[in-house]
Amino acid sequence: MSATKSKAPTRFMPPGPFQSIRLLKFYGDEAKKLTAAQITNAMNGMAPFNPEVKPRAGFIDINTSGKTITADMYVAYDVYATTFDKKGEPEKNSFVTIERGSVIIRLDQKLVEIRGSSRLASRFRSVLYELTEVRADQLVFEKETRREIYDMLTKPTQAPPKPLDISVDHIVYTDIVKKDLKKAEFRGDKLQHKAEVGHYSRMYDGTISRFTGIFIYPSNTPYKTSINFDNSSVLIFKTSDGILEKDLRWIIKTLAEVSE
Structure with a gap:
């Protein structure tokens, strides 16, 4: 009885350091x-x-x-x-x-x-x-939906033998209600754990415009990813092995399903 070989997952290698994806929807x-x-x-x-x-x-x-x-x-x-x-x-x-x-x-x-x-x-x-x-127009993301996507991607992930590292290194808030301040931009390491950064969403009613960081995908692969809600786009930086097609489909499906 011969053993059945499992099919290798489909990968692709972008020509540059990342794959740029623009999402549109028919309305x-x-x-x-x-x-x-x-x-x-x-x-x-x-x-x-x-x-x-x-x-x-x-x-x-x-x-x-x-x-x-x-x-x-x-x-x-x-x-x-x-x-x-x-x-x-x-x-x-x-x-x-x-x-x-x-x-x-x-x-x-x-x-x-x-x-x-x-x-x-x-x-x-x-x-x-x-x-x-x-016409095909950009996807529309409500304020709370943007926060839900951010929280989902920054949720601690357990994977043997140790938790995989997640780090937000760039985030931009807009529509802030704080005197004359309307927009705030932060750069650093593990910004998701910085209380003062979160205040701009929770205390000052800010809307997440875009953010970048290293996030864990369903394959347990960490990809540096940039999500821009305002222009309905995603950038996924390739690893040395490229990008798994199923991981790419996952982030696209996640964004498409929660858009308006």
């Missing part, structure tokens, strides 16, 4: 009419990507599985820089930069996951509207 009645076939046909119907021709964007490797569409997206944009001519006089020049990212559309959840920059996400939103006349 409104028009979004309910969207189908996977409609979106894929519209994507496939676009002219081939040309960095010099509007919309200066395009999709490749478009695939559909049920109500989930995946594709890679290219966008081109101009970058302006000041150089100097032979006489030493400054002159402005423009350069075309091409960026590639991945798009995952989950129609059953009305969710769009963009693995790429804010610029790529913004271009995707405009292209999607041109193709379907349906």
Whole structure:
């Protein structure tokens, strides 16, 4: 009787030090009419990507599985820089930069996951509207929901042979009610244990705008993670082995399920 080998967990290696994820959601009645076939046909119907021709964007490797569409997206944009001519006089020049990212559309959840920059996400939103006349907007997180996510990630985790280390090293509060103070930003080590930092949420009615730290994921892997509620984004820094796909799906699902 042969033993069955367990399948190795899926990992991916971002090209840079971290994976940037932008989350969007379909709102409104028009979004309910969207189908996977409609979106894929519209994507496939676009002219081939040309960095010099509007919309200066395009999709490749478009695939559909049920109500989930995946594709890679290219966008081109101009970058302006000041150089100097032979006489030493400054002159402005423009350069075309091409960026590639991945798009995952989950129609059953009305969710769009963009693995790429804010610029790529913004271009995707405009292209999607041109193709379907349906808008995808950022997720909305209520004040209490933000606190619940923060508390969940900073909850002490026991894992043999010793507790895994959790540390918040950056947190920003906004909408503070404290005389003329409206915003407070803290940097340090294990800020979740600093009473004076927590006061800005509990005593001064502050709202968590964004925070960064090392948190433990379901696989017991510690990832440095930055969550920005205001722009509906997550940055996950890779380990030497990359990032486990199931850990990435977990944080995305966690945020999507509690958003408005």
